[in-house]
Every structure is written in C-alpha cells, then in structure tokens.
Amino acid sequence: MIAPAFQPIVNAMNAEIFGYEILGRGTHSGLPELPGPLFRIAESVDNLPLQLSQLFRDVGIATAATFNSTAAFFMNVHPDELRYARLLLLQMEKIRKDHPDMELVLEIHEKAVPSLPDMKKICRELDGLHIKLAYDDFGAGQARFIELIEAPAHYLKFDISLVRNIDKAPAAKRSMVQSLVTLSKNMGILTLAE
Secondary structure: OEEEEEEEEEOOOOOOEEEEEEEEEEOOOOOOOOHHHHHHHHOOOOOHHHHHHHHHHHHHHHHHOOOOOOOEEEEOOOHHHHHHHHHHHHHHHHHHHHOOOOEEEEEEEHHHOOOHHHHHHHHHHHHHOOOEEEEEEEOOOOOOHHHHHHOOOOEEEEOHHHHOOHHHOOHHHHHHHHHHHHHHHHOOOEEEEO
C-alpha cells in the first residue's frame, strides 16, 4: 500500500529534466502518507525499515520503467541498509538485471556513509553494475571529504541548508559553496542543489 512519487531534478543551465529522485508515499488510510513517519513506525520492528526502503525502491523503479525517458533515476537508501550492504547490493543486482538500460543512481546520505573500506567496496560493486553513486545531503553534518576522495561519487547533492537563499548569503558562505562546486568539478563530480 505504497505509491511512488518522482521529484524532478532540473538542469539549471537549460531547465530540462535531468533525472528524478524516486520517493515513496503511503496509501493506507490508517497510516501516515509521508515516508518519515512511516519509517518511524517501521523502526519499532526488526528489519522492517530495510524492507520498507526496498519496497519503495522496487515500486518506484517498476513505475519508472514504464516512462519513456532516458532520465537518471535516483534511489534513496535507509541508513540501516548500509549495515547490511550485501542485501542492498543484491537488490541492486536484481534491479539492474530487470532494467539493464535504465540510468540508475544510488543516493547515500553523508551521515550514513559506512567505514571507508566498506564504502570503497560498495563503490566497486555499484560500478560493476553500472549504477552511479550520489552522496546526498552533503554539508548537512560532517562533510566526509576523505570518502569523496577515496570512494568518489558521480554526484554530490548539496544539502538545502547550504544552498537555500545562497544569493543572499554572506560572502564567506557563497565562497565556500563555490569552492566545493569547483572541487567537485575538478574531480569529475556533478553537483546538485537540493
């Protein structure tokens, strides 16, 4: 009893849709619609957050596959899933097998990044599946620069706290964000503003 929702990711240079972030919504009349409250309920039961996250991805990808689009589809990960990375990677293998031509991106929240050796392994596995990696909410907590260098992502998604009202922000903040964008470009990483 869930339904996917698709948040467009728009190219700021030409206003064209570059991709979609796949989101999920609850449809049961007795439960919340938004994923945050649904995950809070799921967290009271062992392994249920992992199953809910997998279900959101499965339903979202199945729906996205019906689109006639070459856009990239960004999939979210619940932080607990990274403790069970093997299960996550098995699901990615199945998704890739079922949808060999879709442009897929796995989003990992910067606070949920596992140890550097584990993150490197996840990167290698995703590369082998031709699934790209995005670090989500970059700058929301501890910006993990070592992971960015040692386990580079294809996309770096800046947290809304960094980019909201950037045009009115103090010069120091604008300069810092510009430096992060320049660093990312120099590393071949595309930047996204939440």
